Amino acid sequence: MLTLTLKHRTQLKSPNTEEEREEEVILERPYRIYLNEEPVGSSMVLPTGLEEFGVGFLFAQGYFDNPTVFKEVRLCHEKGSIFVYADVEKIEGKDLIVTSGCGGTGKISREFLEKEFSPLAEWRMKLSEVREFILKVLKKSDLGLRTHCVHACGYWENGRLSLFYEDVGRHNAVDKVVGAILMGKASPKGAIYTTGRLTSDMVLKCARVGIPIVMSRTATSSLGLEIAKKAGITLICYARPERINIFNAPERIINDLV
């Protein structure tokens, strides 16, 4: 079992006090991602859910668009390598935009900003489920509470929390969820919740994988909102157990708590 944090002695200083303290620091480790044995990039990650991360990372960066092409993923922890195998012929340098994101895959292919999105899965979510979803994710985010350096991402389908991942980067955490969907561990007919901000690339990968409800504890940006509108995504910001703020397509949220 890999230790995900390290202890570090710090010095707490205020005008009248000076004391030693022990802080817990999150592990950040570089991993190189290979597609069909060819290296395509490296990322700093929290080493959990690495298989899902590898798949989600390549999808987010546009190396494949169709989930059916995904075949297999293997890890080599010693060398810090993630090997993804997919049925793609050519591995091309993409016209990538480094995004404003807090995460490993803070890059999006320019082509996806212009592309049409496939229709989203048809389902509606009850406000009581939204509340339960948020509470479950926050309850599980123990590492985040201890280190203040981790983003959590949860996935809700069929009335339960089906996926939960954490990472130093908000993108990486979402990539792990998206990768899990691409690997068949969950269906796109659900809702995703992230503790990170919904900038353009965050919303874009959710739209591309077909998630109809995208939620964040915090804000969105102009381009994040634009992509949600174009894809018809229900975009929820400042999501709290007691109230949510719906930025687009509110009709998917049914108030069963009146």
Place this chain on the structure above:
Amino acid sequence: MLTLTLKHRTQLKSPNTEEEREEEVILERPYRIYLNEEPVGSSMVLPTGLEEFGVGFLFAQGYFDNPTVFKEVRLCHEKGSIFVYADVEKIEGKDLIVTSGCGGTGKISREFLEKEFSPLAEWRMKLSEVREFILKVLKKSDLGLRTHCVHACGYWENGRLSLFYEDVGRHNAVDKVVGAILMGKASPKGAIYTTGRLTSDMVLKCARVGIPIVMSRTATSSLGLEIAKKAGITLICYARPERINIFNAPERIINDLV
């Protein structure tokens, strides 16, 4: 004057209420960065301090290491382009690591993780200055308060706040400060304060430009701490006006408030 936010009508939903609300959403715009007329990358940014950003971005990504090579920067807002001119002969593809960062330049060259750092400028900071510095940055962070989608970065030298930038990405905000130093708008003999987390690449660029005191409102990661130790940087986390938590080299902070 470019508008940096847009207004958006949202629906606030709680069990017993459903009301319309107007939220302010931050502008996120793609800019392409050119080095000597050659495109080297694109980034989603908040379009302020773009000249500094272009220079800081290229430096962070390892396109140049020596600040004296920098010559000129020009902008084209219509096309979303930043043209940086520097005295570098070859523009090479770098062995970049996409980092866990919340920002445009979430990439670092692998070579910098192994490199020795130049000695840091010799200076110490009073605890009263630390307090004033934090208060001044927080007071200026109006856009962040309004949109919840912006990171601020300030720079302190000669007893005053000399630089202040904001961006959707925490990296971008730091890149703007680092770029300003490289452009001669400030000297490295100072302290930097960011509202974002101090992951590896954040600390690395501060170390490379030679800033001796690096502060954050929030946490650091294992690799961020490692780089600070190697470079001899005074690393301060959870920095608040009333108290700071020093993770490395506390001797640079003098308590004049006892």
